[in-house]
Amino acid sequence: MADSVPTACVLIIGNEILxxxxxxxxxxxxxxxxxxxxxxxKEIRVIPDDSATIVSVVNEVRAKYSYVFTCxxxxxxxxxxxxxxxxxxxxxxWELNDAARAILRSNYKSDDELTPARLRMATIxxxxxxxANPISKAPGFKIDNVYTMAGVPRIMQAMFEGVASGxxxxxxxxxxxxxxxxAEGRIGDALAAIQARYADLEIGSYPxxxxxxxxxxxxxxxxVDRIKLADAAGEIAAMIRSLGGIASDEPPA
Amino acid sequence: MADSVPTACVLIIGNEILxxxxxxxxxxxxxxxxxxxxxxxKEIRVIPDDSATIVSVVNEVRAKYSYVFTCxxxxxxxxxxxxxxxxxxxxxxWELNDAARAILRSNYKSDDELTPARLRMATIxxxxxxxANPISKAPGFKIDNVYTMAGVPRIMQAMFEGVASGxxxxxxxxxxxxxxxxAEGRIGDALAAIQARYADLEIGSYPxxxxxxxxxxxxxxxxVDRIKLADAAGEIAAMIRSLGGIASDEPPA
Numbered sequence: 332m333a334d335s336v337p338t339a340c341v342l343i344i345g346n347e348i349l350x351x352x353x354x355x356x357x358x359x360x361x362x363x364x365x366x367x368x369x370x371x372x373k374e375i376r377v378i379p380d381d382s383a384t385i386v387s388v389v390n391e392v393r394a395k396y397s398y399v400f401t402c403x404x405x406x407x408x409x410x411x412x413x414x415x416x417x418x419x420x421x422x423x424x425w426e427l428n429d430a431a432r433a434i435l436r437s438n439y440k441s442d443d444e445l446t447p448a449r450l451r452m453a454t455i456x457x458x459x460x461x462x463a464n465p466i467s468k469a470p471g472f473k474i475d476n477v478y479t480m481a482g483v484p485r486i487m488q489a490m491f492e493g494v495a496s497g498x499x500x501x502x503x504x505x506x507x508x509x510x511x512x513x514a515e516g517r518i519g520d521a522l523a524a525i526q527a528r529y530a531d532l533e534i535g536s537y538p539x540x541x542x543x544x545x546x547x548x549x550x551x552x553x554x555v556d557r558i559k560l561a562d563a564a565g566e567i568a569a570m571i572r573s574l575g576g577i578a579s580d581e582p583p584a
Numbered sequence: 585m586a587d588s589v590p591t592a593c594v595l596i597i598g599n600e601i602l603x604x605x606x607x608x609x610x611x612x613x614x615x616x617x618x619x620x621x622x623x624x625x626k627e628i629r630v631i632p633d634d635s636a637t638i639v640s641v642v643n644e645v646r647a648k649y650s651y652v653f654t655c656x657x658x659x660x661x662x663x664x665x666x667x668x669x670x671x672x673x674x675x676x677x678w679e680l681n682d683a684a685r686a687i688l689r690s691n692y693k694s695d696d697e698l699t700p701a702r703l704r705m706a707t708i709x710x711x712x713x714x715x716a717n718p719i720s721k722a723p724g725f726k727i728d729n730v731y732t733m734a735g736v737p738r739i740m741q742a743m744f745e746g747v748a749s750g751x752x753x754x755x756x757x758x759x760x761x762x763x764x765x766x767a768e769g770r771i772g773d774a775l776a777a778i779q780a781r782y783a784d785l786e787i788g789s790y791p792x793x794x795x796x797x798x799x800x801x802x803x804x805x806x807x808v809d810r811i812k813l814a815d816a817a818g819e820i821a822a823m824i825r826s827l828g829g830i831a832s833d834e835p836p837a
Contacts, residue, residue, distance in 0.1 A: 483791065
């Protein structure tokens, strides 16, 4: 793919993912959405709630990719250190944001309910723009190319949908699948030859099982040109059939 | 936690995860198993099937953590470039391994079936030890502190179980949960005070929903001392009850 295609990194921040207690679903969801928007997700990284780690990783990946999306660590408790750490990464003050405070305030009857813990959720890096949270109010924020979102999947997704239209995507990477029943070891050499002829497509081969437990292998051809994908997929299906196998075609949606 | 506790990084290698087509479950599974073995998982990274990226990330993380576990990219097709890339990372030849070839050969009736594609699966970094694959024969391998395993979850899990007993773990990080019904914003300040008194415990707070859709918040106390965990959990439950809430205790199994 051309270097000019926008790229992204997803950072999942949270000890609970690394301990295995919580299973991350945010990165898979974002992977699909970003791919659909023509943004190439190049890296997913899960890191602990540790400020020095967050600062250094954010600074590494924001320099490397067009977009960085972080999930987790922006709630009201002491272990929510993402906002403060991102302020540090950018070298800007971590400060109470009036607009964020007003949004939170609208959730409560009196100022008394704006506990110090809750005000943490309105304290963000200086210069950041808010990302709306239509589910539970407390906003995310964007600073430069870094989008900081909640870890709760429903809230993260709503925040992402609010910023998605502002992202600049390139041509969408389409996937054309050929589902067959011939083992990888038998198609591998011919598949490599087809890949060599289609240098601007990415051909991947993924063995697995059908829901009924029988073997299947899925060859996925990725690229931006629907016609070229269909050509390559056609060759792959013909190759599988020439080996006595069955192959069915699944063009991109 | 003491610096002497063994640490780990899980590397998931595969374009299909980054495109969102396949959802990674290997990292979550390994997170639980490593935690149970007393190994602290410090990082999960998902990277593409790109040799330069694999080489540089493997060299970065193998220097940083006690153990590195890679998943994916050791099959027979052209996109399976993990073994070759790890050989490059270690600066050793990528060569046909006789023992691996013999294991593969036992799967087939004749030498003819050992296609060049299949022989890729017996071609590993010089000096690596094989990791048994009781499911589909083609082995993984270990070189220094890097364990290279398959991407298919069933096979990866079987490979991991074969090496697990050889891993050196530290004290197991236990988790004691307190499930309550009081919002994070109301418990946050008191929880921070409890955390400050238990500096060698890690206290995390995770809002979510019960299966019936009602709100719940889970406070998880992590540490290696069961008694200290129970003390902190008791204080947290009492604090939630003092705010009029309900709190139930879930000690480590």
